[in-house]
Amino acid sequence: MKRLAILGASGHGKVGADTAECCGWQVIDFFDDAWPQTVRNGVWDVVGDTARLKGALHIYDGVLVAIGNNRIRHRKLLELEEAGAQLCTLVHPAATVSCYASLERGSVVFAGVVVNADARIGLGAILNTGCSVDHDCVLGEGVHVSPGACLAGGVRVGDLSWIGIGASVRQLVQIGGQVTVGAGAVVVSDVADLLTVAGVPARVLSERSAI
Ligand SMILES: CC(C)(COP(=O)(O)OP(=O)(O)OC[C@H]1O[C@@H](n2cnc3c(N)ncnc32)[C@H](O)[C@@H]1OP(=O)(O)O)[C@@H](O)C(=O)NCCC(=O)NCCS
Numbered sequence: 343m344k345r346l347a348i349l350g351a352s353g354h355g356k357v358g359a360d361t362a363e364c365c366g367w368q369v370i371d372f373f374d375d376a377w378p379q380t381v382r383n384g385v386w387d388v389v390g391d392t393a394r395l396k397g398a399l400h401i402y403d404g405v406l407v408a409i410g411n412n413r414i415r416h417r418k419l420l421e422l423e424e425a426g427a428q429l430c431t432l433v434h435p436a437a438t439v440s441c442y443a444s445l446e447r448g449s450v451v452f453a454g455v456v457v458n459a460d461a462r463i464g465l466g467a468i469l470n471t472g473c474s475v476d477h478d479c480v481l482g483e484g485v486h487v488s489p490g491a492c493l494a495g496g497v498r499v500g501d502l503s504w505i506g507i508g509a510s511v512r513q514l515v516q517i518g519g520q521v522t523v524g525a526g527a528v529v530v531s532d533v534a535d536l537l538t539v540a541g542v543p544a545r546v547l548s549e550r551s552a553i
Contacts, residue, residue, distance in 0.1 A: 345369040346430065347395055347402040349418055351376065351383035355408035358450055359386055361434045362406065392418065396425045404430030407448060407466065412502040416484035419448045419466045464501070482519065500535065
């Protein structure tokens with residue numbers, strides 16, 4: 343029996359669990375720091391918090407961190423790996439990932455995603471339902487590409503950045519670290535670190551302090 347532990351009993355966690363079942367994981371237990379107040383996530387049990395998971399790593403064949411917040415997901419991934427967790431990478435059978443693309447540990451690729459040749463995806467990425475990451479794109483660590491977003495060829499996305507639902511990014515554009523690209527934006531020029539951009543074409547909405 344292949345046993346998977348998922349940290350993060352959220353809606354995103356449910357999609358991760360569903361994807362994991364499609365990938366052949368047979369036993370799935372959730373962990374969440376809201377435990378013991380939270381004991382169910384959809385059809386799955388929540389059996390402990392991060393501390394409990396660390397004490398039970400030996401009974402799991404893989405660990406997934408299913409937390410939407412990029413910074414928290416990234417921190418928990420490193421914390422669990424340091425504690426000895428085997429971070430797993432999930433690729434839904436209905437996703438298409440080029441054999442010439444690379445995908446770092448701790449990443450999830452949901453149904454309908456396309457990742458083309460020579461794309462490089464960093465640790466703990468979320469490639470959400472139906473997004474596309476074209477040839478030669480380079481994504482840093484802890485990046486989230488939301489459902490239906492499209493990155494054209496050669497786009498770079500810095501660590502912990504979030505590309506919103508349905509956004510499009512023109513080829514060769516460089517997006518910095520900790521950037522938020524708003525839902526439906528069309529990004530046609532480079533975006534500096536820490537900015538939130540939105541609109542068509544995308545303009546700066548706000549800037550935040552480094553985390
Ligand atoms: C861009 C975003 C992060 C801004 O959030 P926010 O800082 O809370 O901003 P607000 O909702 O307060 O909106 C501020 C202004 O920006 C506008 N705005 C917000 N999001 C926008 C967007 N995606 N495109 C265009 N304008 C947008 C608002 O209309 C508002 O304009 P106003 O001041 O003229 O009224 C957010 O709206 C967004 O698009 N998030 C992505 C959501 C997503 O992709 N979810 C998928 C999860 S898997």
